[in-house]
Amino acid sequence: MTILETAGPVAEPENGTDALTLGRQVRERRIALGLTLEQLAAAVDRAPSQLSAIENGKREPRLPLLRALAAALGVTVDELLADEAPNERAALEISVERAQRGAVFRSLGIQPVRVSKATSDETLRAILGLHQEVERLHSERAATPEEARRANTELRAEMRVAGNYYPDLEKASSQLLDSVGYSGGPVSQQMISSVAEKLGFQLHYVSNVPHSTRSVIDRRNGRIYLSSNLPSRDARAPILRALASVVCGHEEPKNYADFLRQRVEANYLAGAVLLPEEASVDVLQEAKKQRRISMEDLRDAFGVSYEMAAHRFTNLATERLGLEVHFMKAHESGTLIKAYENDGVRFPSDALGNFEGAMVCRNWTARTIFSQPDRFNPWYQYTDMASGGTYWCTSRVEKAKEGLYSVSVGVRFEDVKWFRGRETPHRSQSFCPDDRCCRRASDELTRKWQAAAWPEAATPTSLLAALPTGTFPGVDSHEVYEFLETQERLSLESLRATPVADRI
Numbered sequence: 054m055t056i057l058e059t060a061g062p063v064a065e066p067e068n069g070t071d072a073l074t075l076g077r078q079v080r081e082r083r084i085a086l087g088l089t090l091e092q093l094a095a096a097v098d099r100a101p102s103q104l105s106a107i108e109n110g111k112r113e114p115r116l117p118l119l120r121a122l123a124a125a126l127g128v129t130v131d132e133l134l135a136d137e138a139p140n141e142r143a144a145l146e147i148s149v150e151r152a153q154r155g156a157v158f159r160s161l162g163i164q165p166v167r168v169s170k171a172t173s174d175e176t177l178r179a180i181l182g183l184h185q186e187v188e189r190l191h192s193e194r195a196a197t198p199e200e201a202r203r204a205n206t207e208l209r210a211e212m213r214v215a216g217n218y219y220p221d222l223e224k225a226s227s228q229l230l231d232s233v234g235y236s237g238g239p240v241s242q243q244m245i246s247s248v249a250e251k252l253g254f255q256l257h258y259v260s261n262v263p264h265s266t267r268s269v270i271d272r273r274n275g276r277i278y279l280s281s282n283l284p285s286r287d288a289r290a291p292i293l294r295a296l297a298s299v300v301c302g303h304e305e306p307k308n309y310a311d312f313l314r315q316r317v318e319a320n321y322l323a324g325a326v327l328l329p330e331e332a333s334v335d336v337l338q339e340a341k342k343q344r345r346i347s348m349e350d351l352r353d354a355f356g357v358s359y360e361m362a363a364h365r366f367t368n369l370a371t372e373r374l375g376l377e378v379h380f381m382k383a384h385e386s387g388t389l390i391k392a393y394e395n396d397g398v399r400f401p402s403d404a405l406g407n408f409e410g411a412m413v414c415r416n417w418t419a420r421t422i423f424s425q426p427d428r429f430n431p432w433y434q435y436t437d438m439a440s441g442g443t444y445w446c447t448s449r450v451e452k453a454k455e456g457l458y459s460v461s462v463g464v465r466f467e468d469v470k471w472f473r474g475r476e477t478p479h480r481s482q483s484f485c486p487d488d489r490c491c492r493r494a495s496d497e498l499t500r501k502w503q504a505a506a507w508p509e510a511a512t513p514t515s516l517l518a519a520l521p522t523g524t525f526p527g528v529d530s531h532e533v534y535e536f537l538e539t540q541e542r543l544s545l546e547s548l549r550a551t552p553v554a555d556r557i
Contacts, residue, residue: 073110073147074138080108081139082126097121110150145177152184161187202407204310208317209408213395216371219321225300226325239356240327245289248326249277252299256292259540263532268295271537278540290361293323321368328355328365334373337366341374345473348447348462349431359449360460367393367462376471378464379444383419385457387412396465399440401485415491416481418446419461433474435466439484445469445477 083093090108094101097118106112107122114122123130138144146168152158153165166172166180230240233247249256254270258281262269268291269278277295279288297303297319306312328351336354340346352362363380370376379394392400392408401411413419422432432448446463469475484490493499 071110071151072107072113073150074136075113075133076108076110077143077147078133078135078139079104079122079126081143082128082133083108086126093122093125096125110147142174145174145181149177149181149184152181155184155188157188158184201309202403202409204308204313205409206406208310208313209393212317212393216395217367217393218369218372219318222301222318222321223325223330226322227330229300229326230329235329237332239354240289240329242289245292245326249292249296252296254296254299257540258288261536263529263536265529266533267291269533269536270295270298271540274541274544276540278536289327290323290357293326294319297322320364324357324361324365324368327357327361330369330373333365334369337369337374340473341471344471346471347431347473348449350473359451363460363462371395376464376468378462381413381419381459381461381463383413383459383461384455385423385459387415387420389413389419390458396444396463396468397442398444398463399438412492414483414485416483416485418448418463419459421479421481422448422450422459422461423457431474432479433477434479434481435469435477437480437482439482439487439490442466445472445475447472447474 083090088096090101090104094104097104098121099118103112107114119130119133123133126133138147149166149168158165168177229248229251230244232251233244235244246256253275254277255275257276257278259278260281262278262280267279270276271278277292279291279295298315300322301315301318303315303318306315333351333355336351337346340350348359348363348366351366352359355362357365360382367378367380370378377396379396379398379400380392381389381400382391383389389401389408389411394400400408401413402408403411415421417436418432418434421434425432428450433445434448435443435445437443443466444463445466446461448459448461450457450459452458464472485492494502
């Protein structure tokens with residue numbers, strides 16, 4: 054502990070003896086000697102009130118006073134500064150006092166309980182138990198929609214400043230590939246399995262992975278559990294996202310912002326391993342030289358999904374190709390699911406600047422593609438924006454359990470010269486956020502149907518649902534722990550049933 058040169062209110066330090074522990078050391082040694090507070094105060098030439106504040110952990114003594122107290126109590130300064138409480142009762146009192154001084158307790162607006170000799174151990178344990186439960190609920194409470202959106206908006210702003218490029222994650226992914234002898238081309242499933250083994254994990258494909266998870270890591274036994282229903286070509290990304298927690302040194306997220314950041318890092322690492330930086334840049338630079346950059350070619354070169362190829366392109370476009378771009382994923386209903394930009398395009402947003410959940414203009418490429426009969430070839434389109442400038446986009450429709458969605462990548466008009474599909478004749482205009490652009494019906498239709506139409510809204514259940522709770526939002530911890538317990542028991546039973554000779 055750092056000894057202050059002036060006495061004053063003390064904040065709880067991160068390490069070492071705190072004022073509460075020091076105060077209890079002084080009190081217990083005084084009582085053991087049979088001294089009253091007034092007698093000890095007189096021995097060190099201080100007022101009893103000042104000594105009481107020290108014993109209660111509200112003030113920390115200056116070094117000269119600390120030496121005087123040690124001499125009066127017949128101990129050394131080091132003994133007074135011991136990290137541990139002098140006895141079990143004192144430790145319990147310290148825990149309760151510390152809890153009542155914490156931010157969570159203060160936020161409840163409840164008057165602290167005065168801890169005295171008359172307060173029973175059972176009462177102190179009950180107070181401490183209640184506080185621990187409140188803290189647990191506090192740490193697991195759902196973020197409000199405003200908190201989640203604010204965290205998301207702040208994270209996206211950081212990504213924009215960084216050009217969506219993270220050197221540390223690029224370096225980490227390169228080291229993983231080097232460790233298994235990657236020499237070029239698509240990264241195979243076997244190579245990803247070797248990466249897992251290098252990090253000390255075995256892959257187990259099971260049919261009963263908890264429904265709220267994509268994968269589960271058992272750090273105790275060095276296992277990664279994945280669903281046996283995953284096609285082998287799709288197993289690589291889930292494995293890498295699971296390993297990201299190990300590679301990136303992730304700890305339990307403290308809040309929703311931490312959770313979002315860890316998810317972004319996991320997705321980034323998976324993309325950086327499956328589309329290695331230097332190999333991907335070689336493909337893209339050659340395509341740029343030929344003025345034929347294409348998400349489809351990048352996808353096919355590394356055997357990944359179109360969405361992952363589009364994501365990876367945004368990682369590398371600004372830093373390695375000198376291109377500012379935007380990316381968007383939109384549901385067939387028109388709802389924006391994901392978005393990123395550093396090229397100045399103005400996505401629809403709410404008052405906090407959050408894009409997700411906003412409605413995309415019907416005239417944007419991400420929406421017009423849904424009306425195209427040809428779903429095999431990419432859809433290219435120029436869009437003249439009322440907010441300024443013309444943007445070109447390439448888009449594809451993909452299918453998920455939630456329905457159809459489009460994945461689009463776009464650039465400003467001056468950068469379209471580097472892309473395949475720039476010759477497209479398709480062009481539209483967008484005047485959004487003016488609702489006359491695509492959200493308001495014509496005056497004629499409005500007059501005819503406004504009084505007669507009474508639609509029932511197909512409200513998504515997620516609209517009214519609370520944000521998921523828990524350390525890992527949306528994950529059922531009870532289900533996960535039961536799953537791991539079952540898997541460990543089955544593993545031990547299997548081991549016992551195996552003859553000793555076969556184990557060698």
